[in-house]
Amino acid sequence: MNETRPLYWSVRRELWENRSIYIAPVAVAAVVLFGFAISTIGMPQRRRAVLLLDPAHQRAAIQVPYDVAAMVLLMTGIIIGIFYCLDTLYGERRDRSILFWKSLPVSDHTAVIAKASIPLVILPAITFIVVIVTQFVMVLMSTAVLAPSGLGATTWSRVHLLSNSVILFYGLIALALWHAPMYGWLLAVSAWAKRATFLWAVLPLLAVCILEKLAFNTQLFANMLGYRFMGHLKRAFVAGKDGHIDSLSQLTPGTFLTTPGLWIGLIFAAGFLIAAIRLRRNREPI
C-alpha cells in the first residue's frame, strides 16, 4: 500500500493543528531582529573600535550577534519539539479525536511517523530557513547602518553567511539524530500517559538519578542524560579555542558517525517509536 500520500497529509495536518511550529520561530526571529536593530545605534563607533583588534578577535566580535541569533532559534526549535511531542498523542486521546483519525485509512504506523517527523525533519528545516533569513537581514541592516561611515564591507568580510549556513545545516542534522531518542521517549510517554505527560516524562528519569546517587553515590545516569542532551557538540564539531564554531574545518562528521552513542541512541529512538505505535493502536480515548 502506498503510504506516501497519507504521510504527506498527516504531516500537513500536524502543521494545521500546531501552528506554533512555524509561528514561534518567526516570532522569535522578529524579536531577535528588533533587538539587533536597537543595537545598530552607535554601531559605526563600536565597529571602529573593533577594527583595532587583531583579525581573529575582530571576526569573533562581529560574529557574536549572528551566533546568538542562531542559538536562540535553535533552542526555540528544541522547546517547540519537546512540547509538541509530549502533547500530540496525548491530546488526540483526551479530546477523543483519535476515534475520528482512526476511522480514516491512515495506519497508526503512518500517524506516528508523521508526528515524529515534526521534531526530526520539519522543525530543523524551519529553523534552518528562519536562521538563514534572520542572519541575512541582520547583515543587510548592519551594512545599511555602516555604509555611510564607509564601513559597509566590514560585516560582509567577517560574517561568512555561506559557510555559516553549511555549519548550521550539518549541525541541525547532527542535533536531530542525537536528540531522536529524546523525542521518541516523549512520544511514547504521550501515547501512554493518562494525565500529566510532563511529569511522567521527567520524574522517572529524575527518580533513577536520585536512586543511583543515594544507593551508589554515583551519577552515571545523570551524566548519560547530560551527554544525550549536549554530547553531540563535542562529537560533531571540534570547538575553536574561544568556543566558537565558525570554520568548516571544525566539522567532524567522521567522528560523529562513528560515535557509539549516536547509534545506541537511534536504536532507542526506534524502540520508543515502535512502542508509541503499539500504544496508539491499543490505548483507548481518555
Place this chain on the structure above:
Amino acid sequence: MACIEARGLRKAFGSTIALDGIDLTVEEGRILGLIGPNGAGKTTALNAILGLTPYEGQLRVLGRDPWSERDLLVRDVAFIADVAVLPRWIRVAQLLEFVEGVHPKFDRAKAEAFLAKTNIKWTSRVRELSKGMVTQLHLALVMAIDVKLLVLDEPTIGLDILYRKQFYDSLLNDYFDHSRTIIITTHQVEEIQDVLTDFKFIHRGRFVLDCSMETFEERYVEVMVNPDNVAAARALRPIYERQVFGRSILLFDGIERQQLAALGDVRTPSIADLFVAVIGNETAQGVAA
C-alpha cells in the same frame, strides 16, 4: 459472504465481561440496530468490529480479521463514534481536504453538495459549530465515502429532534442503497424503528433477542384490553403487561391477531415497548436468580 460473521465473540476488561461469547451474522444490505441499556456491551461489540480493540473468539468483517487486518479493513468501513470526535481545531475546508487526501473512496463533490444544504461555513472551525452542525458535517463526510459498512455509535446523542429526524432521513434517502450495510446503536429506539431492517437486544454482553422487522411485525402484538377481557387475555400468557390510564396493555409473542382482536384494540408494538418487556424481564430474572 456475510458482511459480519462472529462466533463466540468475547471481551473482558479485568473481571468485567463486556461481551460474553456472542454469535452474530449480518448480511449485506441490512440496517441493524444494536439496542441495549448502558454498559450492555454495544460499544465494545462495535469496537471489536472496527478493529479498535482486541477480542477472543472468531470475527470476520468483510472477510477480514478486524484486529490484524485493520489497516486494510478501514478503507471499506466508515464510522461515526459520537458527535464529539471531530477535532475541534480543524476548519471545515481543511477537513474536506484531509479526507480527500487520505481516503481513496472519498467523493469530495458529494460532500460539498451535502454541505451546501446546511448552514455550515467552509471557514468555520469545528469548535465554532453547534452540536447539530458537527453531526451534519460528519455525516456529510461519511456519506461521501463509498464504503461497504457504516457503523454509527450513538450518532445523534445530544441532538434536538429536528437534527435527529434529518439525520436519519438523509441516511435513508441519500445514502442507503441495499448494497451497503449499516449498524446503529442508540438509546432513542423509537426514532430508528422505521429505519431498521433488523434489530438485536443486547444485555450484559449477550444477545437476548434477535429479530428482523418483518418477523417483529408478525410475531409481536400489543392489545389494549377491554376491562372485561383482562382475565381471558392474561390466560394467553402475555410477555409483558402495563397500565396506561387505568387500562391494561398486554404484549403477546406469537399469538394470532384475530384471536386477540376479540379482546381489545390490537396494534403493532414499538421496539421500545418490546425492549422494556424483554430487558425488564431479563433484569427481573437476574434479580430473582
